[in-house]
Structures are given as C-alpha cells and as structure tokens.
Amino acid sequence: MENSQHSLECDLLVVGGGINGAGIARDAAGRGLSVILCEKDDLAAHTSSASTKLIHGGLRYLEHYEFNLVRKALIEREVLLRSAPHIMWPLRFVMPHDKGQRPGWMIRAGLFLYDRLARRELLPGSESIDLRTHPAGAPLKPEFTRGFVYSDGWVDDARLVVLNAIDAAEKGARVFTRMACESARREGGHWIARLRGPDGAAVHVRARSLVNAAGPWTAHFLQSAAQRPSAKSLRLIKGSHIVVRRLFDHPYAYIFQHPDGRIVFTIPYEQEFTLVGTTDIDYQGDAGKVAIDQQEIGYLCELASRYFRTEITPDDVVWSYSGVRPLVEDEAASASAVTRDYRLELDGEGDSAPLLSVFGGKITTFRKLAEEAVDMLASRLPVRNGAWTEQACLPGGDLFGPEPNNRAVSEFDSFVHAVQREYAWLPPLLVTRYVRAYGTRIHALLSGCTRIADMGQEIAPGLFAAEVNYLMRKEWATTAGDILWRRSKLGLHVPAGTEAVLDAWMQARRVAA
Known part of the structure; x- marks a missing residue:
C-alpha cells in the first residue's frame, strides 16, 4: 500500500475497493485520467468476495420481467469470459424439474428466451435432459427424472476485483487499501478529502471529481463524509453461503428451487468441495459484521437435501460466508425480488465538482457500470481516450495475444x-x-x-x-x-x-x- 503524508491531487477520487470502485478506477485510468482509489479495508473485503461467484444473465430475473437487465448481463457474460479466462469459465447448470414447479413447457420457453436475448459464441444453448441417464442425475433422488440444462459462467469474484485494481495501477492509478475516506467537501471547484490509515496518518486529496462506490456504505458515506444525503435509498440484502465436502464428481452445477420460489445454486468448488447458496434476507445490522445464522444454514441444508440422495446437515458445513448486497429500493415485497440493476446518481452542476454515487449492481455488469460512470463524468474531466475495456484483457488474461479472443x-x-x-x-x-x-x-x-x-x-x-x-x-x-x-x-x-x-x-x- 502506498503511504504518504503530503497532499495529493487527482482528476478522480474513487471511494470503495469493491468490484464497482475497482472497475471505475480501471476504466478512468485507461482513459488518461489521474485516479486515486481508497478502500477502508482490503480489496473485495466485503460484498465483492461474498457472491455466489457467477457470471450470469440472471435466469430468475425473467420472472420479474427485468428483460433489459438480463439482456445487458447476457451480453457482458461473454465479454468478461474472454477478458479473463483464467479466473472465469463456462459452467453448465442443471435444473431438476419438480412436479410442484411451473409446467415443463413454460420453463423451456423461459430458457429459449434466455438463449436468445443476446448473441452467444462461447456458450452452448439449453436443452431438456433425462436425469435417469444423464451424469447429473446420479446424485439426485430418484423422483427427479426430468430436467433442463443451460449455460452461464463462474468467476473468482475477489480476484476479479484485484485484477481490476492491478490494471488501474499499471495505468497510473494510486491504490490505497486500509485507508478510509473520513471526509470530503467541495472547495473551489474541487473535492478536498481526508483519508486516514490504521496508523492514524492522514493523506489529503484534492480531486476534480469524486465517485462514491462504497457499496453497503454508499448512503452512509453521502450522509456522514460528504454531507450530501441522497433521495435514493438502498435495501440491504444479506446473502449467505455454505461450503461442504464434494457432493458429486461431475462438472455440472445445479439450480434448485424452493417451494417458496427462492433459488439456491449448488456448485463444484475448489476441487474438493461444493458451494451451496444463497439466501436472500433483509438486513438491518452492521454491514461490516454480517455473518450466517443457524436458520440460514438449516435452510440451505434442507433445500439441498430435498434434491440430493445424500442428506446434508449443519455438521457437514466446513466453511461459510455472508455478504450484504446494496440493492436499489424498489418496494419489492420479497428480498429475492428486489432489482439487481444499478443506478448512477450525479450531483453537481456548472463549475461545481461532480460527485457520482453508485447504487446497486451485480458483478456481471460491473464493466458496463464502470464505463457508464466514466462516460457521465467525461465532459467535466480531461479525458484523453474513449471507452476501451470491452476490447481489453484483464491482467493475466492475454493467453493467446493481447486482444480478448x-x-x-x-x-x-x-x-x-x-x-x-x-x-x-x-x-x-x-x-x-x-x-x-x-x-x-x-x-x-x-x-x-x-x-x-x-x-x-x-x-x-x-x-x-x-x-x-x-x-x-x-x-x-x-x-x-x-x-x-x-x-x-x-x-x-x-x-x-x-x-x-x-x-x-x-x-x-x-x-x-
């Protein structure tokens, strides 16, 4: 981590070292802007390392008619896979059909739409399968005889954040971890911010613009540090996962539906393990101290055991993790129905230094979010280059040449x-x-x-x-x-x-x- 006692100047100060903050810092640095990124903890320390680790369109969002979000994510899915094939790869998902679910023809229609909302070059389409003969049927209870299989992608979420930060730094950005932004005020057409590290030393930053990508702390940062409360509100949704010893030997993942409509994924993980998640629960506590509770563990074990021949109990859990997703409040009745789309709010007109706040979002659309965020600020900053990340590899992704392929x-x-x-x-x-x-x-x-x-x-x-x-x-x-x-x-x-x-x-x- 860089350490400095003197004042620094930059075009763009980004607060928050999760996927959105790191992605914005990378995009902006690649356009020739001087960038400082500060994160109060480690990169991806919270929400961005606590996902289900999927690069996906969000099949279940079709139920809520979020066609634009799904299409945007489906387009990004293959862009991302090409950009970092070492930390992302295609994955086939098996959906066993339960007699209590929607009729098979309706599921097929949804998968048909999912296959065709965006162009696919890398991922095979969906199909119906006979679980009595398909390899993915063997670990399941015998009553599950029919299913469907479709494609999405897997990602090492925390490494995705780090690779964005590395790319930003190699393009000139300064990255400060364990450095909180204590305050930020407008002064003379700039933002004057004070950062403070764990040793108590302060770094003063004079920035032409400020991005608030603080994730679950976005609204708090606006209220306390920037003194700019927003009309938008976040709904904090807790998502928890459990890891158990490997439940199956084949390379497929599963998507299981609870009778209440909630979805749980069961995914091959780290060679020896299986990842089960997630829960969707409204959360009111400290976003920095989120942890799985016994009720969530029981729920995930119960749902997995509903499908697998081998019963999973809380005693089988070898590791768990939880995160808080900061979603845009849309008055949805259930936590699982809250939109996963993002909103960008720009504060500041004329000669006033701009403040851009990020609300919501999901890992799959982080690159597009970052591009749109920098586009919104571009007219106010000395941008030298245009949008560029769609045709760029992330660090280490250039396996067969510099261009994604x-x-x-x-x-x-x-x-x-x-x-x-x-x-x-x-x-x-x-x-x-x-x-x-x-x-x-x-x-x-x-x-x-x-x-x-x-x-x-x-x-x-x-x-x-x-x-x-x-x-x-x-x-x-x-x-x-x-x-x-x-x-x-x-x-x-x-x-x-x-x-x-x-x-x-x-x-x-x-x-x-």
Whole structure:
C-alpha cells in the first residue's frame, strides 16, 4: 500500500475497493485520467468476495420481467469470459424439474428466451435432459427424472476485483487499501478529502471529481463524509453461503428451487468441495459484521437435501460466508425480488465538482457500470481516450495475444499443459493453481526461479515464500486473511493454525524491510 503524508491531487477520487470502485478506477485510468482509489479495508473485503461467484444473465430475473437487465448481463457474460479466462469459465447448470414447479413447457420457453436475448459464441444453448441417464442425475433422488440444462459462467469474484485494481495501477492509478475516506467537501471547484490509515496518518486529496462506490456504505458515506444525503435509498440484502465436502464428481452445477420460489445454486468448488447458496434476507445490522445464522444454514441444508440422495446437515458445513448486497429500493415485497440493476446518481452542476454515487449492481455488469460512470463524468474531466475495456484483457488474461479472443476460453486447458511443460520442475497441480490465479502473470510470479529451492520457504503446503512476496508486492496483500481467503481460497486446504503462522511470517518480512 502506498503511504504518504503530503497532499495529493487527482482528476478522480474513487471511494470503495469493491468490484464497482475497482472497475471505475480501471476504466478512468485507461482513459488518461489521474485516479486515486481508497478502500477502508482490503480489496473485495466485503460484498465483492461474498457472491455466489457467477457470471450470469440472471435466469430468475425473467420472472420479474427485468428483460433489459438480463439482456445487458447476457451480453457482458461473454465479454468478461474472454477478458479473463483464467479466473472465469463456462459452467453448465442443471435444473431438476419438480412436479410442484411451473409446467415443463413454460420453463423451456423461459430458457429459449434466455438463449436468445443476446448473441452467444462461447456458450452452448439449453436443452431438456433425462436425469435417469444423464451424469447429473446420479446424485439426485430418484423422483427427479426430468430436467433442463443451460449455460452461464463462474468467476473468482475477489480476484476479479484485484485484477481490476492491478490494471488501474499499471495505468497510473494510486491504490490505497486500509485507508478510509473520513471526509470530503467541495472547495473551489474541487473535492478536498481526508483519508486516514490504521496508523492514524492522514493523506489529503484534492480531486476534480469524486465517485462514491462504497457499496453497503454508499448512503452512509453521502450522509456522514460528504454531507450530501441522497433521495435514493438502498435495501440491504444479506446473502449467505455454505461450503461442504464434494457432493458429486461431475462438472455440472445445479439450480434448485424452493417451494417458496427462492433459488439456491449448488456448485463444484475448489476441487474438493461444493458451494451451496444463497439466501436472500433483509438486513438491518452492521454491514461490516454480517455473518450466517443457524436458520440460514438449516435452510440451505434442507433445500439441498430435498434434491440430493445424500442428506446434508449443519455438521457437514466446513466453511461459510455472508455478504450484504446494496440493492436499489424498489418496494419489492420479497428480498429475492428486489432489482439487481444499478443506478448512477450525479450531483453537481456548472463549475461545481461532480460527485457520482453508485447504487446497486451485480458483478456481471460491473464493466458496463464502470464505463457508464466514466462516460457521465467525461465532459467535466480531461479525458484523453474513449471507452476501451470491452476490447481489453484483464491482467493475466492475454493467453493467446493481447486482444480478448474465444480461443483463450476454449483452449485454456492446452495453455495450462504448455505452462506445466515449461515449469516441469513444479508439481503440475501447483502450476494449474498458479495459472488459474495469475494467468500469464505466472511468469512474473516465477521470475528467477528454476527449481523448487528458488521458491523460498514453504510456509504452508503449496504456499511458498515466492508467492506470498508477490502478493504483498503486487496485489496489496497485508494479512494472512487477504491471501488465504481473497487472493486465493487456500484457507480451505491448509492445516488449522496456518493463518497465524502466515501472519507472523508476513509481519517479520515487513519488519525486515
């Protein structure tokens, strides 16, 4: 993290290091603007690492007639897959048909529309399947004999945020983590903001414009820090997930529907596990202290057990996580029906320094949101370039050339095999993990290493000093939690006590530096 006691100036100050803030910082920096991004905790520390980790159009949003949102997300789905094929990939979803659900012909009609709302080059279309013979039918109870399969995508959500921040930084942005924006006021055509880090040191920023991408804290930031309360209100929706040991061996995911209409996904996760989620519950508490409760765990276990032959109980849960989604209040009766679309609110006219606030949104549409946000500010700022992110790879995504291409998605496995041959002195599974996390940046990670001994201490199984140093130097990792739960999910795989060992190692490294 950068540390400065003197005042800084920039065209754009972005408050919030989740997916929207990082995406806006990246887009703006690529257009030639000077950008500062500040985040009070770690990048993706809250909502943006607590998603169901899907790049999807949102099949269930068709029920609420949100055709524009679904189409926008479906268009973005393949744009994103091409831009970062190392951290995103296509996934087929199986929907078992329950006699209590809508008739099969109606579901087929919905899937027909889902397939055709946007052009598809990478993802196969939907089809009906016989669960008595299809591989995805084996783990299910025998009464589920018919189903449907369709395509969407999977994403490592926290790494997506980090890659956007890396790209922003490489285009000149300054990224401050663990640096809260305490106050911001308009003065002489600029915003004067005070940032403060955990050591109490303040950084003063003079910015031509301000973006409030604080997620669940968007309204609070407007009220307390910027003194600009908004007429728009956010509805905070808590979403929780559980992780259990692997429930099935095939590569398909499932979408299950509860009799009350709510949807739960069951997804292959981290090779050895299955991810089950999410819940949709109105939330009134502290967004920084959200946690799953026993009722949610019971709900997810009950719904999964309704479909799977193997019963899942709370004792099977090896990990859980929760996040608060800040959705635009639209007076929907149920939490699951609240719109996932976003709203951008611009405050400031004439010579007044603009303030743009982001309300709502979903991971799949983050790039489009960022593009629209910078477009709204462009006339007030010294923008040198036009919109550019649609045709750009994220860091590490340039597997077969600098331009996004379908080959990087369809031939990802062949790229992995080539890298395994190049680094034959490393275990193949470790190389696979590196390529999935870093893409072509694996070469920077392993620079100067030609044998295992060059990787330094093996701090935990499969976690070498070379990788930790890289994450501290290049990806703003400052704690073991940053590395074990956001830069990776090694926390699921390493022995108990690893977090304390890694924190001590990192602290010693900082002291030595």
